[in-house]
Amino acid sequence: MKVVALFVNFMFTAFAVKAQDISYNKNIVNELTSSTYWGRGYTNNGMKKAADYLAAAFEKNGLQPLQKNKYLQPFTYNANSFPGKMEVTINGKKLTPGVDFIVSPDCKGVDAKGTLEQVDSVTFVDKKNSIIVVQNDKLTWSAAQKVVPYTVIEINKKTFTETPTSIKANIENELIKNFEANNVAAFVKGTAQPDSFIFITAHYDHLGGMGSNTYFPGANDNASGVALLLSLSKYYAAHPQKYSIGFILFAGEEIGLLGSKYFTEHPLTPLKNIRFLINTDLAGTGDEGITVVNATEFPKEFAIMNNINNNNKYLSAIGARGKAANSDHYWFTEKGVPAFFFYTRGGIAAYHDVFDKAETLPLNEQADLQSLLIAFITDLQ
Known part of the structure; x- marks a missing residue:
């Protein structure tokens, strides 16, 4: 009877944690995607605000x-940013940043009008103003270290169907030299082998703002991965393991895996003390499951997960x-x-655009991902 009671109590606790963590995860995503953090990038102090928030978490x-x-x-790198004007008019029609147009992340600013x-x-x-206009079916932004x-x-092309013939643009850029970024790192000490680690990692930076009124x-990408990581940090703080469980939230991923x-x-x-590392990015969907990068490099561990x-x-x-950078x-x-690096498949297609929003992200497999990772980490020890 005692064994049965313990089992029932374990199942109840596991269910309660699972239910609580889904709400927790959603709150994290809602917070990090708010305008307070302005896309966790290079304007409005967005990335630093996010780092401080995550350290407090x-x-x-x-x-x-x-x-x-x-x-x-802390560490530093150069980053091109767009803190101010972001105005483009083509054929006399004013375009909306992020929806009708984006600028290349490495472009210089310009204030000019001309013929295309x-x-x-x-x-x-x-040619006179060194402006190049390109039509695309989907606008996908990025970040750059140079100009x-x-x-x-x-x-x-879907929102502006005319042939471009004239342009007026007022775009402000600023190359930030030695931009100050921070990785955020913490751990739960192991009970038997505290000097050996299993790490769970994710990047928290994103693209930031394109002009003073538009942010991504x-x-x-990747508030979902951050939410999953923080949820797991809560779990392991309450359930220490034989190995130490480390957590790293990286900055500078979008600009070149710099963190x-x-x-x-x-x-x-x-690094020799790290038994295994699990990196999560794009963890907000999962209708079609996940893909595991490095699965072919570590077939034994992949078989355990499967x-x-x-x-x-x-x-x-x-x-x-296989292996991929x-x-x-x-x-x-x-x-x-x-x-391993895993990402979810299926669901919404928003990626590196202004439509990658909390309100349209289902987070439908976060609880299952957490359960899978907890079981996987248990079997690794």
């Missing part, structure tokens, strides 16, 4: 900083992919640390 969840008395690991000459079916040039001596403006929320590169070059714990999923039916599918796991793998 680790502390509230009961985690220790990975370096003594400091959750933040057609170069090919989708490219138009104002080129011309201005590229991409316009949405970054709900799926994870810096961490591997200046590790806060010896066996857990097959037995518990958490996700509809777990797809295998497409997220923050990469630099760890290059340094000899075994690592």
